[in-house]
Amino acid sequence: MTRNVISCLMFLILTVAAFQASAIDYTVKQLDKAFVMDGKRIGKFEVKLGDIIHFENQDPWFHNIFSLSDTKTFDLGSYPKGESRAVTFDKAGKIEIECAIHPGMFMEVDVK
Amino acid sequence: MNATTSNTMKRRILKVCIVTLITVGAGISQGFAAKKDYLPPERVPEPENNKTTPERVELGKSLFFDPRLSGSNWISCGTCHNPALAWSDSLPTAIGVDMKVLGRSTPTILNVAYNKHQFWDGRSGTLEHQATGPIQADGEMAQDMPSLTRELVNIKGYLPLFEKAYPGEGISEETIGKAIAAFERTVVSNYNTPFDRWLRGDESAISAAAKRGFELFDGKARCNLCHMGHNFQDDGFHNIGLPNNTDDGRYAIKKVKVLKGAFKTPTLRNITKTAPYMHNGVYSTLEDVIKHYDKGGIAKANLSPTMKPLNLTASETQDLEQFLFTLDEEAKEFPLPVLPN
Numbered sequence: 001m002t003r004n005v006i007s008c009l010m011f012l013i014l015t016v017a018a019f020q021a022s023a024i025d026y027t028v029k030q031l032d033k034a035f036v037m038d039g040k041r042i043g044k045f046e047v048k049l050g051d052i053i054h055f056e057n058q059d060p061w062f063h064n065i066f067s068l069s070d071t072k073t074f075d076l077g078s079y080p081k082g083e084s085r086a087v088t089f090d091k092a093g094k095i096e097i098e099c100a101i102h103p104g105m106f107m108e109v110d111v112k
Numbered sequence: 113m114n115a116t117t118s119n120t121m122k123r124r125i126l127k128v129c130i131v132t133l134i135t136v137g138a139g140i141s142q143g144f145a146a147k148k149d150y151l152p153p154e155r156v157p158e159p160e161n162n163k164t165t166p167e168r169v170e171l172g173k174s175l176f177f178d179p180r181l182s183g184s185n186w187i188s189c190g191t192c193h194n195p196a197l198a199w200s201d202s203l204p205t206a207i208g209v210d211m212k213v214l215g216r217s218t219p220t221i222l223n224v225a226y227n228k229h230q231f232w233d234g235r236s237g238t239l240e241h242q243a244t245g246p247i248q249a250d251g252e253m254a255q256d257m258p259s260l261t262r263e264l265v266n267i268k269g270y271l272p273l274f275e276k277a278y279p280g281e282g283i284s285e286e287t288i289g290k291a292i293a294a295f296e297r298t299v300v301s302n303y304n305t306p307f308d309r310w311l312r313g314d315e316s317a318i319s320a321a322a323k324r325g326f327e328l329f330d331g332k333a334r335c336n337l338c339h340m341g342h343n344f345q346d347d348g349f350h351n352i353g354l355p356n357n358t359d360d361g362r363y364a365i366k367k368v369k370v371l372k373g374a375f376k377t378p379t380l381r382n383i384t385k386t387a388p389y390m391h392n393g394v395y396s397t398l399e400d401v402i403k404h405y406d407k408g409g410i411a412k413a414n415l416s417p418t419m420k421p422l423n424l425t426a427s428e429t430q431d432l433e434q435f436l437f438t439l440d441e442e443a444k445e446f447p448l449p450v451l452p453n
Contacts, residue, residue: 100368
């Protein structure tokens with residue numbers, strides 16, 4: 001009985017560790033009031049469960065990235081040039097992301 | 113002078129020349145880059161489903177100035193957006209149906225064609241959608257659209273105007289909105305203000321004080337962090353810490369903390385003609401406005417982090433004001449339409 005419990009715990013720990021190890025960190029910049037990745041404006045982006053996006057402000061003015069999507073809500077608050085805020089995508093589905101200050105900035109993250 | 117001394121002198125002179133060239137070059141390119149950001153757009157944007165035509169503009173102009181579009185039949189769009197008052201009304205806040213004083217000021221419609229979000233709180237994404245909003249709003253023109261379309265169908269002169277503008281589409285909320293939007297897209301800057309002429313290279317178009325004011329605008333005073341580009345606005349929403357503000361603004365549309373008390377950045381073109389200022393009309397003069405920003409805002413609740421004390425001197429305040437004066441369009445008469453019967 002004890003051995004079974006330990007085995008289960010070990011399995012869970014290994015699964016979580018494997019999940020974390022496979023998570024990928026991406027960086028999406030805020031530049032010229034747009035979401036930019038690898039030098040290109042980005043409208044849609046696909047990530048896997050557990051992946052992280054770092055939202056990095058490169059504009060001389062503040063940005064405030066948020067989502068009010070059913071899948072995930074977050075509000076990263078206002079932050080200036082050079083600062084970054086991270087979001088872990090821990091639930092599958094489509095997430096609409098905007099800047100509250102500049103609503104022309106919009107992207108959709110599809111979490112698989 | 114021996115050969116060594118001569119070579120040393122030559123190197124020094126060359127060094128001085130290079131430094132001078134780099135310094136002057138950097139100054140020119142920096143100034144040019146800053147000015148370039150304010151150059152006019154190549155064209156007025158228009159949606160695929162409502163390309164601007166003379167017939168659509170003519171219809172929209174009639175609708176814009178027709179008081180029969182209101183429930184009372186005595187308020188038109190042009191009552192508040194008055195071309196004789198720079199497309200605004202010179203009131204702190206607008207007056208609606210039954211002379212009721214409303215909570216927000218009348219924004220000029222100059223250059224709304226370039227806005228990505230309409231109304232102070234940005235609740236409309238298109239001019240077509242925005243155009244029918246005030247018509248139906250209870251406090252403003254208080255007219256329901258089914259009644260309005262019936263009313264317009266019974267004004268014989270309107271049918272051929274709609275048919276020419278939108279063949280086969282009839283008189284509807286959609287075609288009314290489209291026509292008014294088409295007209296509003298013609299109310300745009302001619303980009304010939306003293307500032308615009310200076311941008312194009314006429315150094316005598318603005319005073320030395322105004323040029324210093326522009327440097328402040330783009331630098332120490334930080335105005336350009338929101339009032340940017342040819343239309344001096346950023347399609348953005350900010351809580352600038354106005355006194356006497358109880359209006360949630362953009363927060364009513366998007367429940368994000370930073371938007372509580374935030375309003376859309378207005379254009380600065382024609383700014384001397386659109387007083388009083390701010391969404392609640394709290395300031396009467398540009399000097400009041402500059403003082404507000406100099407203090408970094410008055411009300412500190414949920415204040416935008418962009419707002420910081422500027423420590424402007426009295427002469428810097430005057431220079432900034434002189435720059436704002438250069439954004440005035442040349443005044444010209446606007447012929448009103450003869451309305452259909």
